[in-house]
Amino acid sequence: MYTPTEERTLFEDTKRMLNTEVSDLADPAEAIESLRALIIYHEWKYYVRNNPVLSDFEYDQLYKMLEGLEQMHPDLVAPDSPTQRVSSDLTEDFRSVEHLSPMLSLANSYNAEDLKDFDKSVRKLLGIEPGIPIAYTVEPKFDGGSIALVYDGDQLVRGATRGDGRLGDDMTPNARTIRSIPLKAGFSAHDISRIELRGEAIIRKDNFGKINEIRGKEGLPLFANPRNAATGGLRMKDPGDTAKRGIEAFIYQISYVEGRMGNDTSRYFDTQWDGMEFLQGLGFKVPGEERKQCKDIQEVIDFCAAWEERRDSYPYEIDGMVVKVDRLSYQQEIGSTSHHPRWAIAYKFKAKQATSRLIKVEYQVGKIGSITPVAKLEPVQLAGVTVSSVSLHNEDFITSKDLRINDYVIVERAGDVIPYIVKALEDLRTGDEVPIEFPRYCPINETAQIPLVRVPSEAAWRCPNCTCGAQDLQRIIFHVSKSAMNIDGFGKSIVERFSDEGWIRSMADIYRLDYEKVAQLEGFGVKSATKLKSSIDKAKKNPIHRLLHSLSIHHLGQRASKILAEHIDHVLDLRHWTIEQLTAIKDIGPVLAENVVNYFADERNIAMLEDMEALGVNMRQTSEDKPLEVVEDAPFAGKTILFTGTLHKLKRKEAQELAEKQGARNISAVSSNLNILVVGEKAGSKLKKAEALGTVEIMTEDQFLEKVQA
Numbered sequence: 001m002y003t004p005t006e007e008r009t010l011f012e013d014t015k016r017m018l019n020t021e022v023s024d025l026a027d028p029a030e031a032i033e034s035l036r037a038l039i040i041y042h043e044w045k046y047y048v049r050n051n052p053v054l055s056d057f058e059y060d061q062l063y064k065m066l067e068g069l070e071q072m073h074p075d076l077v078a079p080d081s082p083t084q085r086v087s088s089d090l091t092e093d094f095r096s097v098e099h100l101s102p103m104l105s106l107a108n109s110y111n112a113e114d115l116k117d118f119d120k121s122v123r124k125l126l127g128i129e130p131g132i133p134i135a136y137t138v139e140p141k142f143d144g145g146s147i148a149l150v151y152d153g154d155q156l157v158r159g160a161t162r163g164d165g166r167l168g169d170d171m172t173p174n175a176r177t178i179r180s181i182p183l184k185a186g187f188s189a190h191d192i193s194r195i196e197l198r199g200e201a202i203i204r205k206d207n208f209g210k211i212n213e214i215r216g217k218e219g220l221p222l223f224a225n226p227r228n229a230a231t232g233g234l235r236m237k238d239p240g241d242t243a244k245r246g247i248e249a250f251i252y253q254i255s256y257v258e259g260r261m262g263n264d265t266s267r268y269f270d271t272q273w274d275g276m277e278f279l280q281g282l283g284f285k286v287p288g289e290e291r292k293q294c295k296d297i298q299e300v301i302d303f304c305a306a307w308e309e310r311r312d313s314y315p316y317e318i319d320g321m322v323v324k325v326d327r328l329s330y331q332q333e334i335g336s337t338s339h340h341p342r343w344a345i346a347y348k349f350k351a352k353q354a355t356s357r358l359i360k361v362e363y364q365v366g367k368i369g370s371i372t373p374v375a376k377l378e379p380v381q382l383a384g385v386t387v388s389s390v391s392l393h394n395e396d397f398i399t400s401k402d403l404r405i406n407d408y409v410i411v412e413r414a415g416d417v418i419p420y421i422v423k424a425l426e427d428l429r430t431g432d433e434v435p436i437e438f439p440r441y442c443p444i445n446e447t448a449q450i451p452l453v454r455v456p457s458e459a460a461w462r463c464p465n466c467t468c469g470a471q472d473l474q475r476i477i478f479h480v481s482k483s484a485m486n487i488d489g490f491g492k493s494i495v496e497r498f499s500d501e502g503w504i505r506s507m508a509d510i511y512r513l514d515y516e517k518v519a520q521l522e523g524f525g526v527k528s529a530t531k532l533k534s535s536i537d538k539a540k541k542n543p544i545h546r547l548l549h550s551l552s553i554h555h556l557g558q559r560a561s562k563i564l565a566e567h568i569d570h571v572l573d574l575r576h577w578t579i580e581q582l583t584a585i586k587d588i589g590p591v592l593a594e595n596v597v598n599y600f601a602d603e604r605n606i607a608m609l610e611d612m613e614a615l616g617v618n619m620r621q622t623s624e625d626k627p628l629e630v631v632e633d634a635p636f637a638g639k640t641i642l643f644t645g646t647l648h649k650l651k652r653k654e655a656q657e658l659a660e661k662q663g664a665r666n667i668s669a670v671s672s673n674l675n676i677l678v679v680g681e682k683a684g685s686k687l688k689k690a691e692a693l694g695t696v697e698i699m700t701e702d703q704f705l706e707k708v709q710a
């Protein structure tokens, strides 16, 4: 249908369009024309080819632009415009049935301003004064496939897909396999003889993972997302196959009633909220804590923002929230357009995915010489931040995704997760893409021609023989960091500055800084220099486990450093330790032992440590390094513990150290291995999981403190 060059042009036009303000479009007729062409192309990519090159968010933006322009210029609306159809999923395999009321779409909003505008328009339509608040019910916008269920008397008689909004596909036998849909529900006892409910068929994220895992093993193509797995599952020819998908159905709307009081829904229920409570009482699955009755639009805005934060920890995919005027009589008064109700709006979360272009790859060297490729991208907005650079991790990542310079790529940033490249858009390639050749020589100092090495068990290539100082710099940055020597106020940028000044070339140089010179450096002054001096003086007295960890010996993490520190009186004693002696220590393996032996066999390292000692850095075991004498009856002896939520009296770190002193071991996840969970404010999924396990002792911060202080 489209040649690759055409696709490429359409894609680039799209990007340009997305960066244009509607007010900057000179010729509306021309803009409408090109927006239609773009939307038709993207709909084809999405619905026909199942291979979208645009995020849902960007598509919505295009659609909104066209809708806006058409509203401003009604004479330019044409029947074949993409806005003039309600998208259809009708197929010939199923019988068509007419919905009892049209299944409409929703208008979209993207920020607090849009929601306030929505509130204003509702207010205007109802003729309600600005001072008087309007209540809304807010629910998640489930990202699955919509369904309409009809109950005659108490019996489920029909389940249908949305279809074109007027007619849907009858898939009653499939709906009957969905366990969360009651086959019988007590409507008649409430004077209702016939009812139509709307909801969303959806698959839990964890279940989706399992489905794909099984499909992978069976050699079947994988589903791109839970929505596809759910909508596909609804349309199985054999209901037995639908049953196997583990589809669930959330009900979110009563779209039609018939009964003793007639057809007017508002005579049976006052509000959307009441309708949902009623259905919940009859055994339907309706949104629970994720549904809220908000007294005004500000509460709506806050609730939407809170859920935008939480979306990743929610077990189902949601792409926004749906805001509905709560009072049903108001809903009726306000009415609908042919496309969407005027009393409801979707608040769409910021896109987690966006497309960008891979311009070039740069390489960074880490403290143990690992070479990390970093992709430089055309800057793109992603979940509220601008992204222009993402890690490509290692050579295998690049080859497995077949990434090339000049490729258009999909970038994703979910929650707090750092952005990463999902895939290259191969359909948009023109032939100008250049494969990324991972260097074989250290890319930091090319003239030195140092061959990189790769340990077979590891993914990273490393520069084994650094001559350029880049690794030293990374090690120094690590040495001063919080988890190592914890030198307060001494961060990456200061290390880089001092290094540029030629003041620090090795870790030892930190301890012979000339503070008079520091004070003269722009942005410093005597006060900052004095502060830095006292932080460094304090660090000199650190227990040796911190120093050991700060040396960047491969695999010598915090825990191993503590174990090692328990066994030595003086850091330089390690010169005389053998691999056998080290591996005799519990929890020290042969790889780490070899790394330690090699480090202390290198004269340069010894010279540096001696230098540090002469400058006052502590090398002797301190009381903090000594093995913890866990008294038999220490309150947490032998127990595992985890802290979750916000603690108010203790910092998280302090709490963990306290627990450790009382014999506990800190672990990071809730599992059957966990003995104690200490919950702070706003504890979330961890608490739920622990409660569900039933074997975990749950205590508050105060209870914890009482125990440790007892």
Ligand code: IVH
Pocket: 104, 105, 106, 139, 140, 141, 142, 143, 145, 146, 147, 162, 199, 200, 252, 253, 322, 341, 344, 346
């Ligand atoms: S209300 C007449 N509520 O979003 C009201 N829709 O873009 C229209 N959806 O087709 C629907 N969660 O499939 C409503 N809590 C929710 C929803 C929801 C998901 C879907 C629904 C609809 C689409 C509209």
